[in-house]
Amino acid sequence: MIKFDLEKNQRKILFEQVINKIDSYYSNTKSYPTTPSLEINHIRDYINTQNLQTSVNYKNAINHVLNGLENYSVHTPHPKYFGLFNPRANFSGILADLITATYNPQLAAWSHAPFAVEVEAKLIKEFGEKFGYKSETIDGVFTTGGAEANLSALLCALNHSFPEFAKNGVFGISKRPIIYCSEQAHHSIHKAAKTVGLGYSSVQSISNDEGLKIDLKKLRNQIQEDIASNNFPTMIIGTAGTTGAGTIDDLVALRTIADEFGLWFHVDAAYGGGAVLNKEIKPNLKGIETSDSITFDAHKWMSIPMGASIFLTSHNDILSKTFRITTDYMPKEANSLNIIEPFSHSIQWSRRFIGLKVYLSLLFFGWDGYEQIIGHQANMGGLFRKKLLKNNWNIKNETPLPIICFTDDSIVNNKQFSQKLLDAILKKGKSWLSTYPIGSLNTFRVCITNYNTSEKELDELIEELNEQRKLYLNNI
Numbered sequence: 213m214i215k216f217d218l219e220k221n222q223r224k225i226l227f228e229q230v231i232n233k234i235d236s237y238y239s240n241t242k243s244y245p246t247t248p249s250l251e252i253n254h255i256r257d258y259i260n261t262q263n264l265q266t267s268v269n270y271k272n273a274i275n276h277v278l279n280g281l282e283n284y285s286v287h288t289p290h291p292k293y294f295g296l297f298n299p300r301a302n303f304s305g306i307l308a309d310l311i312t313a314t315y316n317p318q319l320a321a322w323s324h325a326p327f328a329v330e331v332e333a334k335l336i337k338e339f340g341e342k343f344g345y346k347s348e349t350i351d352g353v354f355t356t357g358g359a360e361a362n363l364s365a366l367l368c369a370l371n372h373s374f375p376e377f378a379k380n381g382v383f384g385i386s387k388r389p390i391i392y393c394s395e396q397a398h399h400s401i402h403k404a405a406k407t408v409g410l411g412y413s414s415v416q417s418i419s420n421d422e423g424l425k426i427d428l429k430k431l432r433n434q435i436q437e438d439i440a441s442n443n444f445p446t447m448i449i450g451t452a453g454t455t456g457a458g459t460i461d462d463l464v465a466l467r468t469i470a471d472e473f474g475l476w477f478h479v480d481a482a483y484g485g486g487a488v489l490n491k492e493i494k495p496n497l498k499g500i501e502t503s504d505s506i507t508f509d510a511h512k513w514m515s516i517p518m519g520a521s522i523f524l525t526s527h528n529d530i531l532s533k534t535f536r537i538t539t540d541y542m543p544k545e546a547n548s549l550n551i552i553e554p555f556s557h558s559i560q561w562s563r564r565f566i567g568l569k570v571y572l573s574l575l576f577f578g579w580d581g582y583e584q585i586i587g588h589q590a591n592m593g594g595l596f597r598k599k600l601l602k603n604n605w606n607i608k609n610e611t612p613l614p615i616i617c618f619t620d621d622s623i624v625n626n627k628q629f630s631q632k633l634l635d636a637i638l639k640k641g642k643s644w645l646s647t648y649p650i651g652s653l654n655t656f657r658v659c660i661t662n663y664n665t666s667e668k669e670l671d672e673l674i675e676e677l678n679e680q681r682k683l684y685l686n687n688i
Contacts, residue, residue, distance in 0.1 A: 344501025453484020486513025
């Protein structure tokens, strides 16, 4: 009979092998190219060298996996990864994932993992307070990602507007629910509408004003048109840090419009919500404290390993109304206690201890440590803007968050400019950035997500950009 535990001496050897290898990677991430080879046949051939039918040498198996990750991944922990919201994971979060995998608590039932469930409950309360909710109204749940949190928000909005929705679903609704968001909003909103059975056409994507915020006049007009068309305006979604340009919608004004028409007001603060942890940039989220619900991704600005998101709400009864269910087979040991069973409080049933990555990080570094780290990254964003302007690059977005969209106005009309420069930079593998369209312009997009990114890395990126721009001009 095969022994899944392995022998103690085998475990020790393999632990040491893994720890030595990943510690070397963690210590020397900058020595790796940011961009992997994307030759799909090479990748598949490498994977297919292994026969999954029978056991292989354990050490060789580990080396196979680690070498595959090193050679065929974009190295998002790299300090010159300036791409999407994929930060370097802090060390406490890495330890937390190891601990969670070993103890493997099942958070579906309170009685099976009381410590873990209560830790997450404490964190939900503290995050709610950070966002400005009243303590007695706070509720929420850890989710696998922002998409699940946004889906939870939509389900809560539907159950709030249609008390029989949990029982009858869309068949019990006489008027079509409409969801409103900016054109810049995350596409998980559309996915959520599709998932719950409303369909994409129930989402009204409102165009933006010149500042890339949702156009409030057009929003109000669209709501009035939908009412006249016998639809049922249900939910407004404001974005606090759009994926592309980092824009923060006017949350105060959105609350006013939501109240005017009786809509649920949700804020997708998956990335930008981290601003509440720094007193200097927190005021940019004014109005978020008046929302009905919030999406926040700890695995973004808090540098927590994937994935760790949070759904928060200021309605402490809505999650139970939305997800409450009873079963005969779930454990009953906690029935006499004043607790909420997690399986009846969220989309998930079997649940991992997601919150430990956040809890251990706060035990290590505290809210004070996060204030410093988030302030550092915001400052690096401001410094990069100054360096771009000094080197004759033109910034095309306006945000307090460290997301910078820029181009060269003297060349931008040449449609090949942005892509050719980007391809050349990615091919060298020293930095990773992306492009993003703003209006008719295809701008470069830099997002500072790594707490180790310093002025040195910014100068190196500027040097690469300037060099490739010069080469491009010499060849046209």
